[in-house]
Amino acid sequence: DTGVSQNPRHKITKRGQNVTFRCDPISEHNRLYWYRQTLGQGPEFLTYFQNEAQLEKSRLLSDRFSAERPKGSFSTLEIQRTEQGDSAMYLCASAGGNTIYFGEGSWLTVV
C-alpha cells in the first residue's frame, strides 16, 4: 500500500496525558499537512511542512501541540496535557502537486 499511513488509528487517553500520532506520507511527496476534524465540520488546517521545514501553523495549534518532520519523510504530531476539547480525528495528508491525499485518520478520545 503506497498511500498515506497513520497510526495509531484510535487512541483513548485520560485528560492531562500526552499523545503522539505518526504519519507516513506517500514516498515521493515533499509536502505534508496535518488537519483536525470534528463531527459536522470540515477538516481544519493545523500545520504544513515542505520537506523538513514547518512553513505554516494555524492559530488553532496551541502551544500544547507540536509537529515535527525531522528527515523530511514521516511526521509526528504530539499533544501535551490533553484536554477533552482535543477529542477529534487528526488527519494527515501529503501532496506532490496540486492535490492532497489523506490518510485514514487517527481518532483521539480524551476522557
Next chain:
Amino acid sequence: DQQVKQNSPSLSVQEGRISILNCDYTNSMFDYFLWYKKYPAEGPTFLISISSIKDKNEDGRFTVFLNKSAKHLSLHIVPSQPGDSAVYFCAASDNYGQNFVFGPGTRLSVLP
C-alpha cells in the same frame, strides 16, 4: 469567517437521478478547487479537481463546474448510486498549494 461554504448540510436524491452539490468561496486568490468524499471513520478520498483556467472538468459520473465570476462551483453526480452516499467536502487552494481550505461538507443520501 468561512472562506469556503457549503450551504446545504444534507441532500437526498433517488438512485439514478442527478446529485448536485454546491460550494461557494470568498477568497479571490483561490485558483484550484477539489472535491473529496468521506465515509464515516475514514479519511477523505480525492474525487475530482478543477483549475481556475477551466470551467468544467469531467471524470466518469462526476463533473465539476466552476463559475469564477460568481465564486461558485458545483459537483454533479449522474447517475447517482447508493454507494455515493457519503459526506462531500469542497476544498480550495491558492497557486502555492500551501494551504487547502475545506468547506463544512454536505451529506448526500442516495435512496434506492
